[in-house]
Amino acid sequence: MISINEYATPESVEEAYxxxxxxxxxxxxxxxxxxxxxxxxxxTAIDLSKANFNYIVEDENTINIGAMTTLGDIEHSPILKKYxxxxxxxxxxxxxxxxxxxxxxxxxxxxSRYGFSDFITGLLALxxxxxxxxxxxxxxxxxxxxxxxxxxxxxxxxxxxDNRKAAFSxxxxxxxxxxxxxxxxxxxxxxxxIAVGARPNRAxxxxxxxxxxxxxGFSQKNAVEAAKIASEELTFGTNSRGSNIYRKQLCYVLVxxxxxxxxxxxx
Amino acid sequence: xxxxxxxxxxxxxFEVSPDEYLVxxxxxxxxxxxxxxxDTGMCGVCTVHMDGxxxxxxxxxxAMANGHEITTIExxxxxxxxxGEFLVSEGVEQCGYCSTGLIMNILxxxxxxxxxxxxxxxxxxxxxxxxxxxxxxxxxxxxxYLEVKNSESSE
Numbered sequence: 001m002i003s004i005n006e007y008a009t010p011e012s013v014e015e016a017y018x019x020x021x022x023x024x025x026x027x028x029x030x031x032x033x034x035x036x037x038x039x040x041x042x043x044t045a046i047d048l049s050k051a052n053f054n055y056i057v058e059d060e061n062t063i064n065i066g067a068m069t070t071l072g073d074i075e076h077s078p079i080l081k082k083y084x085x086x087x088x089x090x091x092x093x094x095x096x097x098x099x100x101x102x103x104x105x106x107x108x109x110x111x112s113r114y115g116f117s118d119f120i121t122g123l124l125a126l127x128x129x130x131x132x133x134x135x136x137x138x139x140x141x142x143x144x145x146x147x148x149x150x151x152x153x154x155x156x157x158x159x160x161x162d163n164r165k166a167a168f169s170x171x172x173x174x175x176x177x178x179x180x181x182x183x184x185x186x187x188x189x190x191x192x193x194i195a196v197g198a199r200p201n202r203a204x205x206x207x208x209x210x211x212x213x214x215x216x217g218f219s220q221k222n223a224v225e226a227a228k229i230a231s232e233e234l235t236f237g238t239n240s241r242g243s244n245i246y247r248k249q250l251c252y253v254l255v256x257x258x259x260x261x262x263x264x265x266x267x
Numbered sequence: 268x269x270x271x272x273x274x275x276x277x278x279x280x281f282e283v284s285p286d287e288y289l290v291x292x293x294x295x296x297x298x299x300x301x302x303x304x305x306d307t308g309m310c311g312v313c314t315v316h317m318d319g320x321x322x323x324x325x326x327x328x329x330a331m332a333n334g335h336e337i338t339t340i341e342x343x344x345x346x347x348x349x350x351g352e353f354l355v356s357e358g359v360e361q362c363g364y365c366s367t368g369l370i371m372n373i374l375x376x377x378x379x380x381x382x383x384x385x386x387x388x389x390x391x392x393x394x395x396x397x398x399x400x401x402x403x404x405x406x407x408x409x410x411x412y413l414e415v416k417n418s419e420s421s422e
Contacts, residue, residue, distance in 0.1 A: 004286035007268060007330040033326045037307050045285060047331060072320065076379075097394010099321045099372065100308045176309075176393045 002035060006044040013053075013133050016046050017153055028153055030108020031070065033100060053107065053155065056080065062158045067107025071119060075101060083159075084126060085265055087166035087184060091122030096176050111154040113144055113202050116178045120144070121197035122168050124205065125184035127160035144202055164188035167261035169254050170198070173241060180242040183254040187262050190217060194226070194259075196251055199236045206230035209255065218263050227256035270333040274298065275342025281329065289315070289324035289332050293339060300340040300367045304396075311395035314368035314375075315339050321375035323394075340367045346374055350412055357408040361399035369395045373409055382417065385410070 010016040020026050026044040029035070053066035056077045063079060071092040074080060080088050095101055095118055109117050110130060120140075128140040133153040140157070170182035179198040186193045192213045197203030209230035216222050236247035271280050274293075283292055290313045293301045301324055304312035308326040315324045316338040340347045350370045354360050369392075376383060376391040383391070388409050392402060 002286055004284075004328075007285035007328070009333075029328075029331075031326075032328060032331065033308050036326050042286075045328070045330075049331070093390070094393075096309060097311055097372075098375070098391055099311060099314050099323045099394045100326065102317075102320045102322050103308075103326055 002038065002040045002042060004042045004045045007047065008044050009047045009050045011050050013048075013051055013153055013155055016048055016051060017133050019044060019046050020151055020153065028107075028111070030067075030111070031103040031105040032108070033104045034108070034112070034114065048107070048153075058161065061161055063161060064156050064158045065106050066156050067105060067111075067154050069106045070102050071095060071104045071106070071109070072098060072102035074106065074119070083161060084164060084166040084186065087125065087168050087186070088119070088122050091118045091168045091182075091184060094118065094170060094172065094176065094179075106157060107154045110140075110143075110157060111148070113147060115200050115202040116198050117203070118168070118170060118179055118182050118197070121182045121184045121195045121203040122166075123157065123159070124195035124197070124203050125166055125168075125186040125193045126164065127162055129158050131155045131158065141205055144204070162188055164193075165262050165265040167258050167265070169258045169261070171250050171254065178241060181236075181247050181250040181254060183251070183258045185255070185258045185262050187218075187266065190214070192218075192226075192259070192262075194230055194255060196230065196234055196255070199234065199247060199251075200239050200241070201235075201237060204234065206234055206255070208233045213259075218259070220260075223256055223259040223263070226259060227252045230255045268330060270329055272332055272334070273336045275338055283329040285328070285330055287329045289327045289329050289337070292329040292332075293324060293337070298339045298341060302364060302367060304365075304368075309394075309396070310365070310368075311372060312365050312368040314371040314395070316371060316375065319378070321372050338371075340371060343371075343374060347371075349416075350374065350408075353408040353412040353415075354405070357404045357411070359397075359400040359404035359408055361397075365395060365397045365399075369397070369405070373412070376409075377413065377416070383413070 023043045027042045029045045053068040055066040075089045129137045130143045164186040166186035168184045170179040182197045184195045194206040209226045213226045231252040236244040238244045302312040304310040313324040347370045
């Protein structure tokens with residue numbers, strides 16, 4: 001159950017930030033879908049929907065996605081469809097139902113660094129930065145690892161249009177449920193990025209596995225070995241959806257299969 | 268706080284609490300087709316359209332809907348009746364509690380995809396749970412409805 005004393009719709013990020021730092025329990029609201037399931041006393045809920053953060057645009061080098069863009073917008077974006085084998089749309093399409101995806105926002109998901117997120121895992125396999133109002137640009141992997149150093153507002157994310165190939169896969173107990181484990185992998189000129197999320201902790205890169213592949217190149221045998229390394233280097237937890245042992249096994253299978261899929265795009 | 272919404276084409280003003288959810292504002296003001304279900308965004312029975320997009324009214328604060336256009340099934344009676352007839356003819360109306368949310372999502376699907384495949388229909392229906400009938404009958408009903416709708420519009 002949440003309680004909210006006041007509701008504000010600032011028209012600029014400056015105004016939103018000043019409201020945010022005014023009180024400890026002032027909160028930037030995003031879509032509010034996950035907050036709904038928790039319990040929180042909020043002094044002022046700050047809604048950014050009038051601050052012009054709902055967009056997906058591209059320039060010569062990057063794709064920029066505003067914080068208030070919904071996962072439904074990600075799923076149907078003609079811009080995102082052109083890049084990375086549409087991996088971002090594929091990463092969000094199993095999240096509950098279309099009605100919820102039309103509410104959940106990019107900013108709410110990424111700033112909160114939700115462990116269960118499929119979208120964050122998709123982004124992590126790409127060359128992604130987050131743009132924070134006070135702290136500026138930070139790479140997504142650093143942001144996921146360290147979080148925000150101070151109270152801040154996520155304005156947008158940017159993705160380098162570096163023409164990498166990418167694939168996403170996940171395992172669920174039933175359609176629309178949270179993933180037991182998810183994996184996204186990209187390949188740019190033989191350099192692989194392997195992201196594993198819903199461990200159930202937040203998504204991370206499988207660095208040793210990436211290093212192995214980047215040094216030895218892709219082959220079926222090396223994909224099997226890289227998957228084995230990923231499943232051994234990462235830590236997995238247990239929750240109602242699956243045990244750490246099951247997740248470790250899943251990691252091996254999903255990394256191997258997703259690597260094959262990415263390689264398939266190259267052939 | 269005071270909010271304004273255009274509901275089914277009519278401008279309305281409401282006094283709401285900042286933590287009131289849209290499903291409550293709607294139901295408290297007579298739009299009782301909008302059902303309360305899981306309250307966690309999982310079951311789809313509270314589906315309405317906001318600015319033409321299907322959303323869950325149990326997840327959206329009424330304050331977030333301020334200034335937006337909301338459509339409930341009361342605003343699309345004729346279209347809903349047609350869909351409903353196909354659901355009945357396939358025997359998938361049963362208790363009917365999920366029907367209004369389901370129909371609102373079918374109408375959204377129809378707007379988004381012209382000739383959806385079975386896979387696309389099931390993908391859109393992922394957010395509407397039904398405890399009575401299962402989903403095969405719903406799939407049959409939707410396919411028949413869209414077939415008839417498409418043949419009518421091509422005449």
